[in-house]
Amino acid sequence: MSFQTEPPYTHGSIDRSAVVLVNLGTPDAPTSSAVRRYLKQFLSDPRVVEIPRLVWWFILNLIILPFRSGQSAKKYASIWTREGSPLKVHTQKQAKLLAGALAERGHDGVTVAMAMRYGSPSLPEVLAKLKSEGCERIAILPAYPQYSGTTTGSIYDAVFAHYATVRNVPELRFIKQYHEHDTYIDALRDSVLNHWEAHGRPEKLVMSFHGVPKRTLLLGDPYHCQCLKTARLLAEKLKLTKEQYVVTFQSRFGKAEWLQPYTAPTLVALAQQGVKRVDLLCPGFTSDCLETLEEIAMEAKHDFETAGGQQFHYIACLNETPAWIAGMAEIAEQHMIGWPTMKTAAQREADKKAGEQARAAALALGATN
Ligand SMILES: C=CC1=C(C)c2cc3[nH]c(cc4nc(cc5[nH]c(cc1n2)c(C)c5CCC(=O)O)C(CCC(=O)O)=C4C)c(C)c3C=C
Ligand SMILES: [Fe+2]
Numbered sequence: 001m002s003f004q005t006e007p008p009y010t011h012g013s014i015d016r017s018a019v020v021l022v023n024l025g026t027p028d029a030p031t032s033s034a035v036r037r038y039l040k041q042f043l044s045d046p047r048v049v050e051i052p053r054l055v056w057w058f059i060l061n062l063i064i065l066p067f068r069s070g071q072s073a074k075k076y077a078s079i080w081t082r083e084g085s086p087l088k089v090h091t092q093k094q095a096k097l098l099a100g101a102l103a104e105r106g107h108d109g110v111t112v113a114m115a116m117r118y119g120s121p122s123l124p125e126v127l128a129k130l131k132s133e134g135c136e137r138i139a140i141l142p143a144y145p146q147y148s149g150t151t152t153g154s155i156y157d158a159v160f161a162h163y164a165t166v167r168n169v170p171e172l173r174f175i176k177q178y179h180e181h182d183t184y185i186d187a188l189r190d191s192v193l194n195h196w197e198a199h200g201r202p203e204k205l206v207m208s209f210h211g212v213p214k215r216t217l218l219l220g221d222p223y224h225c226q227c228l229k230t231a232r233l234l235a236e237k238l239k240l241t242k243e244q245y246v247v248t249f250q251s252r253f254g255k256a257e258w259l260q261p262y263t264a265p266t267l268v269a270l271a272q273q274g275v276k277r278v279d280l281l282c283p284g285f286t287s288d289c290l291e292t293l294e295e296i297a298m299e300a301k302h303d304f305e306t307a308g309g310q311q312f313h314y315i316a317c318l319n320e321t322p323a324w325i326a327g328m329a330e331i332a333e334q335h336m337i338g339w340p341t342m343k344t345a346a347q348r349e350a351d352k353k354a355g356e357q358a359r360a361a362a363l364a365l366g367a368t369n
């Protein structure tokens, strides 16, 4: 094992703090080859698919990638924008706005970057760039409010793997979850209330979360409990009774049982029971993406309407809403406590002088810089 050579250590250099907003990742283009590359990296992660590696290698390379890449590429093409994949575009905008929000709150020594767990910009390249810019403290902010080993756990893996080759590792903080954070729940409530103010209320509010295999729940993954808690807190803030909302899970992959109830069959059942209007919100996704814009706003809407439903309203993700940008800033801020991100000019000047004195003392002892 060898570690990267560091630039010569300099006493008194100004170090910065950084927040890295990390999302899942998305293909570089809505083409079969780009989707294949993305799916191969994503679905090869043992956190995502927990079956014996050799068996999975054959299934992935001989069945899933050849068939799914083309089908998924068509779906991506249906949501692609001139700026690119919605997931990446929103995450980029959120990071930029988060930097502004932190600066407004008085944090002038914080860099905000965004990175993807799969695809680009990759976590290793972003973390290396931050290091080259002198960021000595890094807070990792996953785009997922609810913790799951399949998502947040995998971001931890990638961060640890990157620093496993680095000699001078920065101070690290990880934001594990914010499924019950007031600012997150309030931002969701505002989105729903704004929608209702403009369009009236539905008979049922459907809160649809990305699914995971049921087995992960049985093995101790807290994701399911955290989704239910988010839903309960949001329902309380909206003053909904149990009959007025339902929690469902979407995006099932493969043949195994995933968390239930599944979103699409629930919508069909609601329509068959005579429910004419549903509003659907995806609280677990902080940015709109393939799973919300195509699977929900197109496919699920079609399923509901085909089964006799009349109005299907999709309520967009938090994306760049001011309440959510402020929410992210508050969450990040709470995890940077103790970091010198709000130093006054006088404090900085004093730090610089102390650094110069330490450097002079080190040179006197024979150090070379
Ligand atoms: C194969 C197993 C999968 C698990 C487990 C899983 C968990 C999981 N995923 C998200 C968030 C997103 N998933 C997205 C796309 C997506 N997810 C899977 C599979 C699993 N996800 C696949 C194969 C895909 C790709 C699309 C497809 O071919 O169907 C996305 C959207 C990405 C985009 O580019 O827009 C998000 C976001 C969570 C939160 C989660 C577990 C909690
Ligand atoms: Fe997924």
Ligand SMILES: [Fe+2]
Residues within 6 Å of the ligand: 251, 290, 291, 295
């Ligand atoms: Fe999907």
